[in-house]
Amino acid sequence: MGANSFMITFPQFFGRGCSKEAGEKLAAMGCKKVLVMHGKGVEAAGLPALIVQAIERAGLEVAENNKVESDPSDRIIKKIAAFGKDAEVDSIVAIGGGSCMDAAKCVKLLLDNGEPLETFYDISHPQRTAIPLITIPTTSGSGSEASKGAVVTDTVNGIKRVIIGAGTTPAMALIDPELTLGAPPKVTAACAFDVLAHAIDAITSKMTCRITQVVSYEAIRLMERSYKQAVEHGDDINAREDMQLASNLGGYGIGNAKCSMSHAFAHALGALYHVPHGVCCAIFTPASLEYVSDTCPEQIRAIAELLHAAYDAEDSTREIARKTGEQIRRMYRAVGIDDITAYIPDEEEAIKRLTPVAEKDIMALFSPRPIDDESCEWVIRRTYELARS
Template identity: 30%
Template sequence: MNNFNFKIPQEIICGQDSILKLPEILKKQQLKKVMIISGPNLNKMGVVKKITDILSCEGIEFVTFVEIEANPSVETVDLATKAFLASEADSIIALGGGSPIDVAKAVGVLAKYGGSITEYEGADKVPGTIIPMIVIPTTAGTGSEVTAFSVITDRKRNYKLTVFSYELIPAYAILDPNLVMTSPVKTAAACGIDALVHAIEAYLSKAASPFSDAMAEKAMELIGKNIRLFVADRQNEKAAENMLYGSMFAGIAFAWARLGNVHAMAHPLGGYFDVPHGVANAILLPVVLEYNALADEGRYEKIYHYIKNNKGTDNFIPEILVAEIRKLTKALGIPENLTTVGVTEDLIPAMAIDAMKSGNIAINPRITTQKDIEELYQRAL
C-alpha cells in the first residue's frame, strides 16, 4: 500500500435552501463586498438573481461577472481579474459548473499575486492563500468545489493548462440541490458521467489510498443509483441531492488520488475541438477502461456492481463493465464516438503529445506511451 495523507480543509454546507446561509458565511469571515463569477446562461435563467436577492436582503454589496464560457480561456481569466480589482471586492462567489469555478480560482490567485495564470501552470506554484471564496455548484458533475485544480484553455497553444495547488480549495462550499434541478437534460447527462469518471479513475489510480477509495466508493454508489433517475427527471429531489453529493465525494477522491488516461485525453479534445469536458470523458471512458482491463486487480467488478446496482455476477470479466458503461452512456444520450462531435483524425498526433504532458498518465493503472494514446484516440473516433 502507498503511504498517503489527506485533509478536509473546508466547511461544506449541504441541503435544500442552504444558499440562504450565504450572508451568514460572509459575515463570519467579515467580508464586505463580493464578486459573483458565473455564466451567461445561469444569468438568463435567473439563478444569479437568486444569489443577488439574498445578498441584497442582508445589505451585502456585490458586483457580477457573468461572461464565463465553456472551456474558459486565459483571456477570460484576465478580464475577470481586471473586473475584480476594479470593483474593490474582497471575496468571490463562484456560481455554476466547472467553468465559472475554475475561473474564480484563477482570479483568486491573480488578484492576490499578479501575473498571468500561465505562470502558475503545473503543481504547487501558488505561493499562499488566495482571495476568500465561496463555491456554489449548479451542476452535479465537476466536483470543483472540493478540488485543488483550475483548468484554463490557452488558445495560443490550443492547450488546456492545469494549475494544481491545495491553496485553490475553497474555504466554503454550499451544496443546494435546488440549484442542480435547473440543469438541462444534456448537461445533467454529461456532468453526471463526468462525476462517475472522477470516481472511477480515482478508484483505479496508482495513487489511490483507503481514504480516496472510501470517497470514490460512496460516489459510485450514489451516482450509480441516481444518474438514470436524475437525467430522466431533474425535478426528482432525492436524485438531484444524491447526484450533487456523489459529485462532491468523487471530487474529494480525485483531489487526493488524481485521475488517469480519460482526463489526460479529454483536455486536448477541449483545447483543439471545444468538445464539452463531460462529453469527452463519457466517450473516452469505455475505450480507456477496455485498454486498462489488462491491469485490473478485481476493482472492475466492484465498479460494475455500483453502476448496475446488483450484488453478484457469475463469471465476471472486465469486458462486462465496458459493455455496461457503453449501455449507460447510450441510454443517457451521450454521443457514441468522437467523430459525431467534430473531432478529426489529422490532429490526433498533436493531441497525443499534449495528453502525455498530463501528470494523470503516470498514475493510470496501465503504463501508457504516446503511441498508445494515439491508438486510443483512433478507437474513440
C-alpha cells in the same frame, strides 16, 4: 511506495437551500464587498438573483460579473480579475458549473498574487492565499466545489491546463441541490459521466488509497442510481440530490488521487475539438478502464458490480473491464451522448491529433499505466471499435 493520504481541505455544507447562507458566511469572515461570478446560462435560469439578494441582506456590497464562459480561457479569467480588482472586492462567490468555479479559483489566484496567470502553469511556483472564495455548484459533474484544482484553457497553446495550490483553494463550498433542478438534460447527462470518470480515475490512479476508493464507490452507486432520472425528470429533487452528492464525492476522489487516464484523453478532445467535458469523459472512460484493468483487479470487479455489468465468475479481469466498458457505453448512449465518431469521424486523425496532447496532459502523471504512443493508439482504436459495435 508509501501509503497515499486522503483529506478534505475545507468545509462542505450540503443541503437544500444552503446557497442562501453565502452572505452570513462571508459576513462572519469580516467581508464587506463580494465579487459574484456566474455565466449567462445560470443567469437566464434566475439562480444568481436570489443568492445576491441574500448576500445584500447580510449587509455586503455586491459587484456582479456575468461573463463566465464554458471551459474558461486565460483571457476571460484575466478580464474578470481586472473587474474584481477595480471593484476592490475582498471575497468571491462563484455560482455555476465547473467552468465558473474554476474561473473563480483562478480569479482569486490573480487577485491574491498579482502575478500573470501563466506563471502558475508551473504548479511548483509559490501561491499566496488571501481572499475567501465560496463555491456554489449548479451542475452535478466537476466536483470542483470540493477540490483545489482549476482547469483553464490556454488559448496561446490550445490546450487545457490545471492550476492548483493555496491560491486556488476555496474557503468553503455550499452545495444546494435545488440549484440544479433547471439544468438542461444535455448538461445533466454530460456532467453525470464526468462524475463517473472522476470516480473511476480516482479509484485506479497511482495516488489512490482505500478511503478515496470507498468515497468514489459511493459516488458511482449514487450516479448509477439516479443519473437517468435526473436527465429525464430534471425536477426530481431526490435524483438531483443524489447527483449533487455523487459529484461532491467525486470531487474528493480527484482532489486526493487526481484524475488519471480517461481525463488525459478527455482534456485532449475537449481542447482540440471543443466537445463538452462530460461528453469527452463518457467517450474515453470505457477503453481507459479496460487498459488499466490489470493494475487493479479487485477494484474492477467492484466497479462492474456497482454498474450492474453482466460478467461471468470465471471471466478474467480484462474481460470484466471490457464488459464494464460496454455497459458504460450503453449508459451514455441511453441519455443521448454520442460516440467519438460524431466528433472525429476519421480514426487516424484522432490518433494523430489526440496522442501528443494526451501524453503531455498533467493527468498522465497519475495513470497507473504509461500514456505513450502505444497506449494512446490502443485506447483510441478501442474507443472507435466500441463506437462501431
